[in-house]
Amino acid sequence: MAVDVMQRHPNAMGQWQFIRSNSFRWALAVAGVLAVFMIALFGFIYVKIDNYLIERTDRMLSRQIAFMATLPMERQLNAIEDHLRQDSRGVQFAGVFGSDGRRLAGNMERLPAGLKIDAPAQSVTAAKVDPPNHDHSVRAIAKRMPNGNVLVIARNVDETKEISHVVGEALAFGLLPAFIICLLAGAWLSVRAQRQVEEVNQRVQRIIAGDLRERLPYSEGSEPFSKLAVIVNGMLDEMETMINALAGVGNDIAHDLRTPLTRARLTLERGRTHATSLEQLQTVADKAIAGIDQSLTIITALLRLAEIENSRRSAGFGIVPLHEMLREVCDIYEPIAENKNIALTVHAEHELNVRGDRDLLIEAVTNLVDNAIKFTPEGGKVDIELLRNANETVIRIVDTGSGITAEERDAVLRRFYRSDKMRNTPGVGLGLNLVAAIVKLHGFRLTIHPGAGCRVEIACPDPEAQSPRGGPLPVRATCV
Numbered sequence: 001m002a003v004d005v006m007q008r009h010p011n012a013m014g015q016w017q018f019i020r021s022n023s024f025r026w027a028l029a030v031a032g033v034l035a036v037f038m039i040a041l042f043g044f045i046y047v048k049i050d051n052y053l054i055e056r057t058d059r060m061l062s063r064q065i066a067f068m069a070t071l072p073m074e075r076q077l078n079a080i081e082d083h084l085r086q087d088s089r090g091v092q093f094a095g096v097f098g099s100d101g102r103r104l105a106g107n108m109e110r111l112p113a114g115l116k117i118d119a120p121a122q123s124v125t126a127a128k129v130d131p132p133n134h135d136h137s138v139r140a141i142a143k144r145m146p147n148g149n150v151l152v153i154a155r156n157v158d159e160t161k162e163i164s165h166v167v168g169e170a171l172a173f174g175l176l177p178a179f180i181i182c183l184l185a186g187a188w189l190s191v192r193a194q195r196q197v198e199e200v201n202q203r204v205q206r207i208i209a210g211d212l213r214e215r216l217p218y219s220e221g222s223e224p225f226s227k228l229a230v231i232v233n234g235m236l237d238e239m240e241t242m243i244n245a246l247a248g249v250g251n252d253i254a255h256d257l258r259t260p261l262t263r264a265r266l267t268l269e270r271g272r273t274h275a276t277s278l279e280q281l282q283t284v285a286d287k288a289i290a291g292i293d294q295s296l297t298i299i300t301a302l303l304r305l306a307e308i309e310n311s312r313r314s315a316g317f318g319i320v321p322l323h324e325m326l327r328e329v330c331d332i333y334e335p336i337a338e339n340k341n342i343a344l345t346v347h348a349e350h351e352l353n354v355r356g357d358r359d360l361l362i363e364a365v366t367n368l369v370d371n372a373i374k375f376t377p378e379g380g381k382v383d384i385e386l387l388r389n390a391n392e393t394v395i396r397i398v399d400t401g402s403g404i405t406a407e408e409r410d411a412v413l414r415r416f417y418r419s420d421k422m423r424n425t426p427g428v429g430l431g432l433n434l435v436a437a438i439v440k441l442h443g444f445r446l447t448i449h450p451g452a453g454c455r456v457e458i459a460c461p462d463p464e465a466q467s468p469r470g471g472p473l474p475v476r477a478t479c480v
Contacts, residue, residue, distance in 0.1 A: 203215070
């Protein structure tokens with residue numbers, strides 16, 4: 001039977017899942033704390049009012065008995081009768097009792113039991129002559145007269161019970177709605193959070209199914225869930241970009257490896273068919289080796305990129321003196337620049353250090369310098385500069401070549417990208433991608449300025465300025 005009910009109402013159980021949620025439990029806890037606070041508050045108010053009324057009654061009784069005790073006997077009895085006659089509410093008690101306890105005057109049936117004479121006001125029970133046999137809770141004070149009689153003045157304090165009743169009603173009418181509102185707020189927050197989670201779950205399922213364009217919902221504001229959704233959406237943007245880039249890498253690798261391998265195969269086939277001497281066969285073998293070397297260069301570069309992007313070298317970071325490193329790079333490429341009649345200079349007036357992998361940084365700078373020399377015509381100029389700006393150290397390579405257009409500034413960082421003006425220049429299209437990977441590993445910033453000539457900068461922020469905890473900056477490689 002229970003199974004049939006669940007099958008007919010599959011959402012019946014899900015509608016009450018919010019009761020088990022943390023939001024509802026927290027709201028229930030807050031409602032409980034609020035209830036305890038209100039009970040304590042109203043209890044404090046009741047005690048304070050009760051004490052105030054009793055103290056006021058005691059002061060009034062003390063004044064009244066002190067006044068009546070000074071009157072002669074006859075006037076005392078008349079004053080008591082007048083006092084009781086003026087009591088329209090019926091809360092006043094008074095009586096004069098003889099030394100034997102017999103009532104002489106007043107509306108009190110008998111001397112209250114346990115009432116201490118010539119003592120401060122105290123709480124006792126007293127009964128009126130009319131109607132008899134009905135005890136009242138009163139505050140009473142008694143005084144023995146010189147003639148032996150006992151004068152008693154009392155006042156009904158049952159009104160404090162009325163006050164407690166009023167306070168209880170106020171507590172009930174105030175506490176119950178507040179408790180219900182807290183529970184309703186908790187249920188609403190829980191259902192709202194449950195719906196958000198369900199919507200997120202549905203979108204995540206679509207992302208898992210392959211819809212990489214799907215994103216988590218969020219609203220403008222400072223809500224923590226929206227902040228988390230924005231961060232996750234940013235991560236999904238990066239993943240989509242990476243996956244889309246990887247989708248074409250296989251084809252690019254196959255294309256770039258097929259060309260040199262096909263050329264090597266055709267060269268060997270022609271050499272086997274047409275070579276008539278050892279020298280011709282050696283020439284054919286050299287051409288084939290060159291094609292295979294180009295394929296190995298591509299594979300080596302890809303493995304190098306994979307190693308760098310996996311951050312396997314980050315454990316070997318140390319202090320790198322950039323001024324010495326740049327001069328070393330200049331010494332390496334100075335003969336190559338002289339062969340092309342290119343003026344290669346290095347400007348490193350300050351001794352600046354960064355934390356990183358020296359070999360990787362040399363590799364990044366040599367790639368940039370190699371590109372600068374490669375794409376600068378004869379008679380041109382390549383400058384390597386080391387600068388200090390604000391909280392960062394900047395390595396700048398400037399050349400007088402053809403430069404990079406604004407349309408290509410994002411594309412040049414992709415793997416295997418080769419612009420039309422580079423088709424006749426040796427290379428595999430992985431140099432700048434390798435530089436970007438090294439910069440990303442170090443948490444530095446790569447900037448490419450398009451226009452006449454080319455200006456590339458690697459900005460190295462100071463360690464204390466990289467993040468609030470002294471770690472590396474979020475990895476970025478941007479073009480401007």
